[in-house]
Amino acid sequence: MEHWVFTLGGGVSRQWRKIPSPCPQHSPFTQGLTMNGRMYYLGLVPDLLSPVFVRFDISSEEISVLQNVEDAFWCRYYYTEIIEYDGRLAILDYSDLVKDGVMELWVREDEEKNSWSRKTLVLHPSHMNMVKTHIVHNMSLRVQGTTRNGDVILVPQHITRPDDQFIVLPQVTTHFYVFLYNLQKNHLRKVYIKSNRYNTKRWDVVGFDDIENFMSP
Template sequence: MGLSRALVSSLRWKKRSWKAMIRGRRKRRRGGDDWIAPEIPWEIEIEIEILLRLPAKSLMRFKCVSKLWSCLIHSRYFCNRYLTVASPPQPPNLYMSLVDQLEPARVIVGTRESVLLSLSSSSSTDGAEYLSPDLILAQLGGLHMVVIRGLIFYSVPTEPCSIYNPTTGQFITLAAINPKISAPKGFSKHYSFGYDPVLDQYKVVCTFLIASKKRKRITSSEHWVYTVEAGGSWKRIEFNGPAHCPARPGLCINGVIYYLASTCMSRDIVVSFDVRSEEFNMTQAPDDALPAYGKPVGVGFIEYGGKPAILDHTNLVPMGLVELWVLEDGGKWSKKSLVLKPCQMHLVANNMSLLVHGTTINGEVILAPISFFSPYYILYYDLQNNDLRKVEIRGIPDHWFSKPDMNVLMYLTQLDESESIIHLEI
């Protein structure tokens, strides 16, 4: 407490210097707006270094100390520095979202039951690892969750998409879109979330599409982008490629969103969207990775070594075989095959269908059973070391297991809470 009072006293004496630092200056250049921080007195630099080493949740509480302190913690300058020096590093939490999927005709917007669980790792008396919720948030969460710099983006069928910051508690819902295309029985939509490190901007991309009655042929698609900022709105962008349906949530790698998509043609594609320039590009998927339309369950789209990759785990359960295609520089694909160790085959011996839920910060692939049952477990597959481990999830509210299995939609993602200090000001 003595340290906090000393810092508050020092901040008040240097109020003008603090405000000058936080406001900063912007210099217009052809490439965009570049942040230029003013010169900071060395005494303030020392105090900033102390604050940078506090846990994120403590900083959120310290916003109440004064307006000055709150302004500093929420400044872009402080947030961007915090991402590089925050300590001590806390183990990332796994977030689990459960949504009660009802018939569309019976759903009223805002009445669908959902819950978001923050799961932390623990160990039992026999040394077995398991996950249990340390936070349960009702009416939050959804499908296709994407985490970027501590922000959770998710969408729910028939409802607008949302962004949630677990540390600050800030929650926003984006405005609805009125697409130009129309169909007698409506259309479907798919979202992607990305971040541009150059302009320090978050953007959401939405794809609307219309398919034939049998949903085997996509007839048309339309693309919109939303810049997450004060006064942000949706705008339509052109795409010169074929109409397509995103088959998986997008990945954002170094300012580029990648997603796997199905087209009306026989071959699938990987679509890339540059968050800064808002331009699309396409790369043909390897023929042997996606041999038939409608094979999304056994195929995942993940980040591997800082590059987008297609993971085919169709034969993991019966044969212990996994195949990985990595998109290398220049648009070429490299293939890697893995065979599960015999001593770990019992982990996948129940013939359960699995779905890929992305990767952890350490690069492990998250695999989870499609059916929702108790006790529920997930698998972590380390592709680098070809190692598989099974972790049980405990503490899920019991009434979720009493729902019809096909009604419960579930999604998992991992979040590093040291990153979620980022202030999302709308």
């Protein structure tokens, strides 16, 4: 495994540079979240059932594997994502969201002491009915970051498992929409994305500017 960085601006030569990495070989499976000059993500290590917590220091260009969250075990890592919660680093396990309306939120309280708090979030029955109405058959939801207001963006997706493989496909519909979930208020709402520029029925959310301006190619 190799790690490369590309520095933007600052008069530095704009080219890819290989950097040393003493951390164990791993494969990232979550999006990277950058906070206070450090990027965090979860990765898989061969022969380990539980993911590892990885930190990349942008200034020193050092990659390190941190101590795992105590008592946390994410065997269904396809449904785990690192997010920002109230200015703090957090890990959201939403593997039981569509089926039972339950999510587990781990919030880091102290980095040096590796102190985390755990909170179980349960959707209101009316919100659960909304999910059950729109997320049917082989559909699921995935976390695509948070808005500036701190709402978690939940994007509908199709999942197939041919030949024991796990394949995630974009949403197949002409109605562009996402769910926004407020963790602090425990409130879920559906937001339609209005656009007349696209004729395709297959689409996916790849980024966003703010709550009113989602990119939906």
